[in-house]
Amino acid sequence: MTTALLGVEGLRKSYGDRLVLDDVDLTVQAGDVVCLIGSSGSGKSTLLRCLNLLEEIDDGVISFEGREVSDPRVDRRAVRSRIGMVFQAYNLFPHLSVLDNITLAPRKVHGVSKGDAEARARELLARFGLAEHVTSHPDRLSGGQQQRVALVRALATRPALLLLDEITAALDPELVADVLDSVRALAAEGTTMVLATHEMHFARDVATSVCFLEQGRILEHGPPEQIFTAPREERTRQFLRRVLPA
Amino acid sequence: MTAWQPSPRELERRAVRRSLDRRSLLVASLALVLVFGVLALGATLSPGWATVQATFFDGGHARDSFPAILDGFWLNVKMFLIAEPLILVLALAVALARQARAPWLVPLRVVAVVYTDLFRGVPTILLVVLFAFGMPALGLQGVPLDPFFWALVALVLSYGAYVAEVFRAGIESIHPSQLASAGALGLGRGQTMRYVVVPQAVRRVVPPLLNDFISLQKDTALVSSVAIFDAMFAARDYANYNFNYTPLVVVAAFFVVMTVPLARLTDWLQRRYAERERAGVAR
Numbered sequence: 001m002t003t004a005l006l007g008v009e010g011l012r013k014s015y016g017d018r019l020v021l022d023d024v025d026l027t028v029q030a031g032d033v034v035c036l037i038g039s040s041g042s043g044k045s046t047l048l049r050c051l052n053l054l055e056e057i058d059d060g061v062i063s064f065e066g067r068e069v070s071d072p073r074v075d076r077r078a079v080r081s082r083i084g085m086v087f088q089a090y091n092l093f094p095h096l097s098v099l100d101n102i103t104l105a106p107r108k109v110h111g112v113s114k115g116d117a118e119a120r121a122r123e124l125l126a127r128f129g130l131a132e133h134v135t136s137h138p139d140r141l142s143g144g145q146q147q148r149v150a151l152v153r154a155l156a157t158r159p160a161l162l163l164l165d166e167i168t169a170a171l172d173p174e175l176v177a178d179v180l181d182s183v184r185a186l187a188a189e190g191t192t193m194v195l196a197t198h199e200m201h202f203a204r205d206v207a208t209s210v211c212f213l214e215q216g217r218i219l220e221h222g223p224p225e226q227i228f229t230a231p232r233e234e235r236t237r238q239f240l241r242r243v244l245p246a
Numbered sequence: 247m248t249a250w251q252p253s254p255r256e257l258e259r260r261a262v263r264r265s266l267d268r269r270s271l272l273v274a275s276l277a278l279v280l281v282f283g284v285l286a287l288g289a290t291l292s293p294g295w296a297t298v299q300a301t302f303f304d305g306g307h308a309r310d311s312f313p314a315i316l317d318g319f320w321l322n323v324k325m326f327l328i329a330e331p332l333i334l335v336l337a338l339a340v341a342l343a344r345q346a347r348a349p350w351l352v353p354l355r356v357v358a359v360v361y362t363d364l365f366r367g368v369p370t371i372l373l374v375v376l377f378a379f380g381m382p383a384l385g386l387q388g389v390p391l392d393p394f395f396w397a398l399v400a401l402v403l404s405y406g407a408y409v410a411e412v413f414r415a416g417i418e419s420i421h422p423s424q425l426a427s428a429g430a431l432g433l434g435r436g437q438t439m440r441y442v443v444v445p446q447a448v449r450r451v452v453p454p455l456l457n458d459f460i461s462l463q464k465d466t467a468l469v470s471s472v473a474i475f476d477a478m479f480a481a482r483d484y485a486n487y488n489f490n491y492t493p494l495v496v497v498a499a500f501f502v503v504m505t506v507p508l509a510r511l512t513d514w515l516q517r518r519y520a521e522r523e524r525a526g527v528a529r
Contacts, residue, residue, distance in 0.1 A: 010253065059256040072263045 004063075005030045005192055006051065006161060011060035013043075013050055013216075020046045022216040024060070028161070028194060033187045035203035035224070036196040038213035039239065044196035045088075047213070048163045051194065052085050065160065081109050084154030085163040088170055090146045092138035092153070098125070099134045102153045110157055117156070124152045128182050144175025148182055155186075162186070164195035200244050204228050212236045304492045311484040311493035318480035319500050322466040325398055325476075329466075330459055332402045337409035342439060344414055358410070365407035371468045373400040378472035397469040405462050412454045416447030449519050456512045460505045467497070 006028040013021040021043045028034055036044040049055045051062060053069060053076045062070040069079045092101050102124070103117040112120075125131055128148045138146050147167055154162060164183065168176040180202050187193065187206040197203055203210055204224045211221040212233070220233045228244075231237050252260070289295065343351070343358035365373070377400035378393040390396070420443045428438040470479035477500055481493035 012250070059250075059253050061255060070259070072259060072266055 003030075004028060005032075005065060006194070007061075007063045008051070009061045011047070011050060011062065012058045013046055013055060014058055020216050021050065021057075024216070024218055026194075026211065026218065026221075028192060030160075030192050031190045032192055032208045033206050034194045035207040035210045036194065036213055037198075037200065037203060037210060037227075037239075038219075042213040043216040044213055045165050048085070048165050048194065048196055051161075052083055052163055053079055077109070081105075081157060082159055083161045083163060084157065084159035086147070086150045086154050086165065086167045088166045090138070090143075090150045090170075092146055092150055094137065094139055097135050097137055098130070098141075098149050101138065101149060102156045105153070106156050121152070121156055124155055125149075128152055129178075142175060143171045144178045147171060147175075147179050151179070151182055151186075160192065162191055162193045162195075164193060164197075166196050166198065168197070168199060198243070200228070200240070212239065214239075300490075302491050302495050304490055307484075307488060307490045307492035308496050310488075311481060311496060314480040314484060315477050315493060315496055315500065318475055319477035319497075321394075321474065321476045322463070322478075323504070325394075325401070325466045325469065326459075326463045329398055329402050329405070329462060333405045333409050333462070336402060336406035337413055338444070340406065340410035341413035341417060342444075344410075345417055345439065347435060362407045362410055365403050366411070368404070370401070370404045370465055371471060373404050374468050375472055376400070378469070378474075393472050394469070394474055397472055397474060401462065401465065401468075405458060405465075408458050409455065412451050412458060413447065415454075416451035417443055419450060420446050452512055452516060456508060460508065463504055464501055467501075 004027045006026070008024055008026040011021050011024040011026075012019075024043075024047060026034070026047075036047065038044055046055065050057050051064075053062075053074075057070055060070070061068055064079060065082065068074070069076075093104070096104065099118060099121055102121040103112075103114070106112040106117040106120070107114060122131070122134060125134060128151065130145060130148055130152070133141055133145060133149070138149065141149065147170075151164075151167070167183075168179050171179060176199070180199060183193070183195070184202075184206055207224045209221060210224045210227040211218045212227060212231070212235075213219065214235055220227065220231060220236050227236065228240065231240060292298075340358045340361060343354045344362075346355055374397050377396040381389060381396045381399075382391040382393070417439075424442055424446070425438060428442040433441065467476060467478040470476050470482065473479070477497045481497045484493045485491050
């Protein structure tokens, strides 16, 4: 517990009257792959945004690398520079080439030299099968390619934790496989990840633990074998019946 | 759920946030006082300050010239209140004409391009002089002789060209996917413009639009060069009689007071759009 990379205790977040996260607890050890599942609006994305300090929380404590980061005095940029995030809609910068998208943060935030940043970017791009798109602009690429570029962009700064927010939700099935294979490879290397996903088979394969969210609460969590084969809660069973064709 | 009470940690955090806010406020106030204090000191301690104060900031002259300037300013106000809606209509029409793709509308596109090139190129003061003196001089029947009318036309044509370009930039900034999705719904090109592109474009260009309108409000002072008795003319008149330039500062104050509420209104409009359309991002 003391060595956890990321800890969340009693997290609460509301938008006005709408309670989006209610008393959420979560522990992520280095090397864990935590999958957040649940229907749309259950709070998966908001949880990820809170972890990255993109949202001001209403209560609870978030700690990362051994210190509380939900303290208002904490330098958010320093925290975020250790956390990578990939969004559902890619959010690449359309005015920059693929290479510039990837080297922006390493060079401007982490002070890496242009040469080193580009070398790392090229190496990562080659690994994810994007070597020939280095100089292209994002809009010239397919959705799957764009999302892999976004993944590379998040990885370029060597983050201690990677947050993936339904990164395949906007892709067609053929391209989903490409992106998921990339994530699978990262998981196999021991990259620590928290990801919201609708891909249940994928979650079953790569997750070290799965959390089922329902109306802003983590209703049930455990290793994937347990959640997918013997869920404790009726609501979880219902959800899985609907998303997993028999 | 209504029974939720903030935890002690959260209460502590709120206290910290409040104290951080207080500190920001303090720093901001100090910075303001310091910067403006230094500027004010720099001006008042300069060797010529006494002369400048007497010729530009004389309370007595300000009071004496005020009524005439107020009268004249009313004319400036009337002028831009009439001109602004006309400019909007003209500019949008020109911008749309430049976007037209139908082959039989090519002459219209040519007219639009020539118009913007020409009227953006000519200095506004020249347009005002040419129209206010030249048009009545034609002596054509039915052509108004009133210089106010022609000065207004000159301003509308000049600013229409600028604002048309602003609209065009807005229209072209709308992502092609919006055109595609409107087209996919079966909307025609005109309908796409009317219901999808232009509403988004207008929102996007509100700040530069305001910029041009403020510029226009100030440029109504150019009509003083064709003997129209506006605020500027009144001020110069007074200054020439009394050898004191305070009225010019009074005019400046009038224009500033006129533009500030407009700027705040635009800020408010922008915020409202952002809140309505970008939930969770802007606040």
